[in-house]
Amino acid sequence: MTNRSFFPPMADDSLWQPNRGISRLVQRVIVVLFAIFALISVATTCGIVLSLIFETIEFFKKVPLWRFLTDNQWTPLFSNPQYGIFVLISATFLTSVIAILVALPLGLFSAVCLSEYAPAGVRKWLKPALELLAGVPTVVYGYFALLLVTPLIRSFAPWISGFNGLSAGLVLGISITPLIAALSEDAIYAVPNSLRQGSYALGATKRETIVGVVLPAALSGIVASIILAVSRAVGETMIVAIAAGQNPTLGLNPFVPIATMTAYIVQVSLGDTPAGSLAYTSIFAVGTTLFLITLALNIVSFWFVRRFQEKYE
Amino acid sequence: MAFNSSSVTMTEVVLSLRKLNVFYGSSLAVRDVNIDIPPNQVVAFIGPSGCGKSTVLRCLNRMNDLIPSARVEGQIFYHGKDIYDKVVDPVDLRRRIGMVFQKPNPFPKSIYDNIAFGARINGYKGDMDELVETSLRKAALWDEVKDQLKKSGLALSGGQQQRLCIARAIALQPDVILMDEPCSALDPISTLKVEDLIHELEAQYTIVIVTHNMQQASRVSDYTAFFNAEPTEKGGKVGYLVEYDKTDKIFNSPQEQATQEYVSGRFG
Numbered sequence: 152m153t154n155r156s157f158f159p160p161m162a163d164d165s166l167w168q169p170n171r172g173i174s175r176l177v178q179r180v181i182v183v184l185f186a187i188f189a190l191i192s193v194a195t196t197c198g199i200v201l202s203l204i205f206e207t208i209e210f211f212k213k214v215p216l217w218r219f220l221t222d223n224q225w226t227p228l229f230s231n232p233q234y235g236i237f238v239l240i241s242a243t244f245l246t247s248v249i250a251i252l253v254a255l256p257l258g259l260f261s262a263v264c265l266s267e268y269a270p271a272g273v274r275k276w277l278k279p280a281l282e283l284l285a286g287v288p289t290v291v292y293g294y295f296a297l298l299l300v301t302p303l304i305r306s307f308a309p310w311i312s313g314f315n316g317l318s319a320g321l322v323l324g325i326s327i328t329p330l331i332a333a334l335s336e337d338a339i340y341a342v343p344n345s346l347r348q349g350s351y352a353l354g355a356t357k358r359e360t361i362v363g364v365v366l367p368a369a370l371s372g373i374v375a376s377i378i379l380a381v382s383r384a385v386g387e388t389m390i391v392a393i394a395a396g397q398n399p400t401l402g403l404n405p406f407v408p409i410a411t412m413t414a415y416i417v418q419v420s421l422g423d424t425p426a427g428s429l430a431y432t433s434i435f436a437v438g439t440t441l442f443l444i445t446l447a448l449n450i451v452s453f454w455f456v457r458r459f460q461e462k463y464e
Numbered sequence: 465m466a467f468n469s470s471s472v473t474m475t476e477v478v479l480s481l482r483k484l485n486v487f488y489g490s491s492l493a494v495r496d497v498n499i500d501i502p503p504n505q506v507v508a509f510i511g512p513s514g515c516g517k518s519t520v521l522r523c524l525n526r527m528n529d530l531i532p533s534a535r536v537e538g539q540i541f542y543h544g545k546d547i548y549d550k551v552v553d554p555v556d557l558r559r560r561i562g563m564v565f566q567k568p569n570p571f572p573k574s575i576y577d578n579i580a581f582g583a584r585i586n587g588y589k590g591d592m593d594e595l596v597e598t599s600l601r602k603a604a605l606w607d608e609v610k611d612q613l614k615k616s617g618l619a620l621s622g623g624q625q626q627r628l629c630i631a632r633a634i635a636l637q638p639d640v641i642l643m644d645e646p647c648s649a650l651d652p653i654s655t656l657k658v659e660d661l662i663h664e665l666e667a668q669y670t671i672v673i674v675t676h677n678m679q680q681a682s683r684v685s686d687y688t689a690f691f692n693a694e695p696t697e698k699g700g701k702v703g704y705l706v707e708y709d710k711t712d713k714i715f716n717s718p719q720e721q722a723t724q725e726y727v728s729g730r731f732g
């Protein structure tokens with residue numbers, strides 16, 4: 152295409168010399184370039200999922216699915232191996248539940264406090280400070296749990312073992328609090344002021360306004376933040392690997408050493424397990440299980456946000 | 465229903481709409497519009513909500529291309545050339561047919577850059593400072609902002625923002641300016657300023673303005689097109705052109721009864 156316009160010339164046309172040919176070329180190159188980058192990330196994801204699937208199939212060729220689901224011990228490295236995935240799931244479930252019990256009130260209350268009660272000046276400092284917590288490396292949290300929280304708990308209850316699900320769960324909770332707080336705060340802050348004013352104009356108190364109008368309006372964002380935090384807790388590795396011990400135990404006792412799915416994967420990955428061995432493929436089976444759980448959580452979150460999101464002008 | 469565009473005889477025509485149908489998806493939004501727009505005149509599109517006047521306006525510089533489901537049938541000739549011809553670059557077309565929107569939408573840039581943006585991307589070779597000044601002067605905004613050109617365009621009042629958007633459109637030295645309810649978000653004083661501005665711009669540009677305000681149409685325009693909507697069998701609505709004529713004729717002695725009823729405020 153030429154730079155000449157299809158339309159009749161106008162006055163002062165000499166002043167306007169857009170290079171439409173080059174613009175069009177650049178446009179086309181850019182589209183291709185962006186498509187390539189988008190494809191790379193999609194292809195990477197597919198590659199990861201595929202390798203998970205292939206190794207998992209290898210695993211299930213040797214271990215039948217029913218044993219995976221019904222064995223009550225997880226001992227793939229022993230001479231008489233057992234493969235009860237629920238041993239690992241119960242540990243992940245336990246630490247995640249403790250974490251959410253800690254993070255939900257902490258995160259939600261700080262979100263409400265920040266967005267509704269804190270003066271603007273305080274909010275300006277407090278929110279970044281809270282978000283800073285999210286930047287602490289999880290390995291630091293892990294040692295914090297092992298070397299500070301556990302001794303503290305054991306000074307009250309010396310019968311609790313040195314590695315336990317409780318302190319791992321507590322610290323895991325602290326580590327996901329900023330996620331809930333920051334995302335919920337964004338959701339609450341985004342509720343338009345006209346809604347608050349509408350509620351006050353009906354004679355509602357501040358608390359009634361927050362509980363009856365603001366929080367329901369921000370519900371989809373809050374729930375999304377919680378689900379995201381749960382899926383982070385489920386996938387979190389360092390804290391539980393360091394503080395919860397690596398001893399697969401079925402049950403929900405928070406005072407004994409346990410091994411979560413992620414902790415088991417770390418244990419095997421760091422060891423000298425030969426590739427292709429059963430122990431090696433077992434981490435892919437565990438990885439697939441973990442992936443399915445977080446995928447389910449993300450789908451629920453996605454569905455929830457779509458279903459309950461309010462659109463404001 | 466008869467179309468009365470034929471009652472307007474024009475020697476010179478800038479834009480000419482022929483049998484224009486616009487679809488959104490599979491549903492017809494506006495049907496069979498025929499209008500001739502003469503140079504250096506103000507043409508107003510009036511009519512009740514949903515009659516398709518904004519839709520037709522957006523066809524004139526192919527802004528409807530940006531709505532994936534929108535489809536256009538018929539022809540629109542700009543100086544005798546079909547703007548929906550395959551070889552037409554909409555980017556080239558929009559340089560010549562500018563647009564001002566309902567809500568002022570200045571960019572989050574300085575006042576100066578708001579105006580220089582369009583000129584830069586269209587390869588303007590003249591003096592940029594001069595272009596910014598002339599554009600702001602033509603938009604009757606220069607005196608209010610000349611000492612704060614580095615300030616953000618968003619820092620201006622609503623009325624000033626809208627005049628900035630008009631200045632931004634003028635800066636491309638277009639041929640036609642489309643205005644989609646340019647005053648609906650403005651207070652009466654700002655509205656008056658924009659209306660005065662339209663009168664001044666008329667000497668240099670052809671202006672097509674969509675308005676909900678009939679007084680405004682009668683104040684600023686030379687020609688008026690009255691659109692109406694009728695229900696379809698499928699339960700939707702389809703807009704159509706009822707009558708197009710000189711503004712004083714539309715308001716004082718319209719041919720159609722619907723026009724008479726609308727301009728006298730009996731419906732709409």
